[in-house]
Amino acid sequence: MKENIISLDGKSDGFIIDDILQGNVAAYSLLVERYQSAVRAFLVIRLNTPHEAEDLAQETFIIAFKKIAEFNSESSFLAWLRGIAAYLLKNHQRKHRAVALGSADELEHLINQHIDENIHEGAELDMFDNLTICLEKLSEKMRNLLTEHYTLGVSLAELCRKYEDKHSTMTMRLFRIRQSLKTCIDKRIQQQR
Incomplete structure (x- = not known):
């Protein structure tokens, strides 16, 4: 009509x-x-x-x-x-949807691939030191979230229930934490050159 x-x-x-x-x-x-x-x-x-x-x-x-x-x-x-x-x-x-990585194994594979392609011999220790320093700069909640998911293998579904967040919110939060770490590490590497 x-x-x-x-x-x-x-x-x-x-x-x-x-x-x-x-x-x-x-x-x-x-x-x-x-x-x-x-x-x-x-x-x-x-x-x-x-x-x-x-x-x-x-x-x-x-x-x-x-x-x-x-x-x-x-x-x-x-x-x-x-x-x-x-x-x-x-x-x-x-x-504008956040792209979530499937599992800790997939993330580990991507990290190892990046290291093999971009890190020269002997620089891994410097990268680890920078990662440690940058992890310390994160809030305790962010560090706990990374540990739970990537070290302890807590699934996204379990994290969503625990923190009472939507799946998209949790994947975006993890993405932003990883981006924050990358930015911090890149900045430290630039300062060391």
């Missing part, structure tokens, strides 16, 4: 869209004004950060403007906008 919202200005969505298709590009601002709150709300409740929701909302309206000729006038314009926003959201979440 065609949704033909008529606002205080007396113009329906269909009328405004026809006006835009006839060349009155400025009329699009009426649709943006009419639906920006709904599109933002749709995105805000699905994202952690309001500025990301704002960016995606703006992108939604840009894409909708570019594809306005493809809009089916028998459909709801708001539903069409939400469809565009949902597509953008899905892509955004896919691109």
Whole structure:
């Protein structure tokens, strides 16, 4: 069923869209004004950060403007906008998803591979010393988390239950701790050269 919202200005969505298709590009601002709150709300409740929701909302309206000729006038314009926003959201979440390593064995393999490719003979002791110093700079909670997962082999599922976190939160936390260690070690190596 065609949704033909008529606002205080007396113009329906269909009328405004026809006006835009006839060349009155400025009329699009009426649709943006009419639906920006709904599109933002749709995105805000699905994202952690309001500025990301704002960016995606703006992108939604840009894409909708570019594809306005493809809009089916028998459909709801708001539903069409939400469809565009949902597509953008899905892509955004896919691109920004934390990549979790599968197991401690996989991590060990990657570390050993990196060492073999990048560390010259005799530098392993320096790397170990730097790792030890950088580990000491981490908070006790972060060190415990690393020990539990990588030394004791506590699974991500068990860590999530213990710390009452989502899987994605835990994998992101472990990723950030590893990045912090890498940054610290790299900085120390640069200072030693």
